[in-house]
Amino acid sequence: MQSYEWILFDADNTLLDFDEAELFALSHTLKEKSIPYTSSLHQTYKVINHQCWSAFENGKMTKSELRWKRFELFLSAIGRSDVSPKSFEEQYLGRLSEAGFMIEGSQNLLEDLQGTYRLAIVTNGLKEVQRPRFRQAGIYDLFDTIIVSDEIGFAKPSQDFFQYTFEQINFPEKKKVVIVGDNLNSDIKGGNNYGISTCWYNYRQKENDTEIQPKYEVKNMDELRSLFLV
Ligand SMILES: [Mg+2]
Structure with a gap:
């Protein structure tokens, strides 16, 4: 790994x-x-x-x-x-x-990842909705940065969105960055095109009937945990 x-x-x-x-x-x-x-x-x-x-x-x-x-x-x-x-x-x-409902196990995972990795949220959504939801869920402070498409005028998978994100996190080496997301188009294609690693969080266990190839695929929180934490 x-x-x-x-x-x-x-x-x-x-x-x-x-x-x-x-x-x-x-x-x-x-x-x-x-x-x-x-x-x-x-x-x-x-x-x-x-x-x-x-x-x-x-x-x-x-x-x-x-x-x-x-x-x-x-x-x-x-x-x-x-x-x-x-x-x-x-x-x-x-x-x-007001609806900051976490997927079971995700908050624990974030808390465990926090010591080893720097974490960011990259979300397509409305500005007045997303940040309050993250606060309500109690995860806001776990992230170094939070990027909301509606606030910046670009959305995933556009390369401008990823470029903006990299500016916010001071341009780490691309090989040191991985995106995790459930959407093949916005998260995986966007990440692949930008040249970072990609992990498809395929918890609905969908068939991938697209040309888009994630570097990793996980089907639940346990698999995600074992990908990043030994
Ligand atoms: Mg999603």
């Missing part, structure tokens, strides 16, 4: 459980709007949210449109166009910012 100095961690669905956070934020916001939560409503939201993020990533929707448009489409799809999408969005993001 090569010796690394820096581990860059993706946040959502690598350290923090985003699915649980979304469930928390959506169900609370629906309740505040007196709309009963059902898993079919949640599925409708997921599909629309995913379509809107793809439109944003492909340049077909601006960031400010993305923020409320997904709720406008969702509320219209469930027959509740009477509810203001902007107020829904505000409440949803407020709730999401």
